[in-house]
Every structure is written in C-alpha cells, then in structure tokens.
Amino acid sequence: MFNLKLLQKNKTIKYGVPMLLLVVGGSFGLREFTQIRYDSQKIKRKLDPSLEARVNLEKQPVMLEEEYQKLKDLKLDEWKNIRGPRPWEDSREYQEQQRTTKNIKD
Template sequence: MFNLKALQKNRTVKYGIPMLLLVIGGSFGLREFTQIRYDAQKIKRRLDPSLEVRVNAQKQSVILEEEYEKLKEINLDEWKNIRGPRPWEDSKEYQKQQRSRLSKTD
C-alpha cells in the first residue's frame, strides 16, 4: 500500500511514463495512417490490365535506331514556330488565322 502511494506521488511515474507512451504510441499510430495513404495511392495508379499490356508492349518495341531514322527523314529547316492562343483568345479562330498566315507565306 505504501509503495503504491509513493509511486503515485513520483513525478516520473505521474508525467514521464504517460508522455513516453504517448510519443512512442503516436509514432506507431502515425506509421499505420501514413501506410494507408501510400497503399491507396498504389491502388489508384494501377492501370486496366489490357491497357497495361499495350503500354508495356509499346515501351519494349521502341528501338533507338528506328526513331533516329524517322527523325532524319523530317526536314527541320522549314518549320515555323506558331504561338498558341492566350487564355482570353478563341483558340479555333486563332488557329485559323495562324494557318492562313502560313499558307500565304509558302
């Protein structure tokens, strides 16, 4: 009985042990909550299986030499830089204007 009353008056037992339990228990709890977050992100990133097969097939079938040959065939000396429309401009109308300017200069 005497030991129990002495422990209740001890500041380490009264404040220190609950604080340690809160800090250590909180770290384990936060780890579980953050793991749920990352697991949910993995689930969202998964692709449809048929689409995933197509994407993987495209990644594997690209050969560097073939892409280089395609780029060699393109004439890069005759390209024109066309500015995109501003947010306040009508994009279809602006594209028509740009195309008409290109056809006049050619």
C-alpha cells in the same frame, strides 16, 4: 499503501511514463495509418489490362541513331533565349520592348 503514494508523487512516473507511451504508441499508430494510405494509392494506380498492354507496347527500346536524326532535323541554330519579365516589371511594356527589338533585327 506507502509505495502507491510514493509512486504518485514521483514526477517521472506521473509525467514521463505517459509521455513515453504517447510517443511510442503514436509512432506505431502513424505507421499503420500511413500504410493504409499507401495501400489505397497502390490500388488506385492499377491500370486496365488493355491500357496496360498499350503502355507496355510504347516502351520500345530507344535507338540512338533515330534520336540523333530527330535532333539533327531540329533547327537549333535559330533558337533564341527570350527572358520573361521580372515580377517588378510591367509585362506589357516588356513584351512591347521585345517586339520592337525583334522587328529592328529583322
């Protein structure tokens, strides 16, 4: 009887042990719930066999020469970087300014 009253007055046992159980038990519980989440996402991601076969066919090895020819055919010298309007700028006014400067240069 004496030991029980002594344990009830001890703050570590009264507050610390339940808090420790909550933290440790919560981590195990969260692990289980997150595992369920990832398992359900894995199930949803599975593709039809016909679609998966088509996707795997498209994953052919990339030939460096072919990619070089594609880039060579692009006209990169004529490319111009045009800045968009800032949030505090009026976009219509800025677009008009861009159009007029483009017409002047042409």
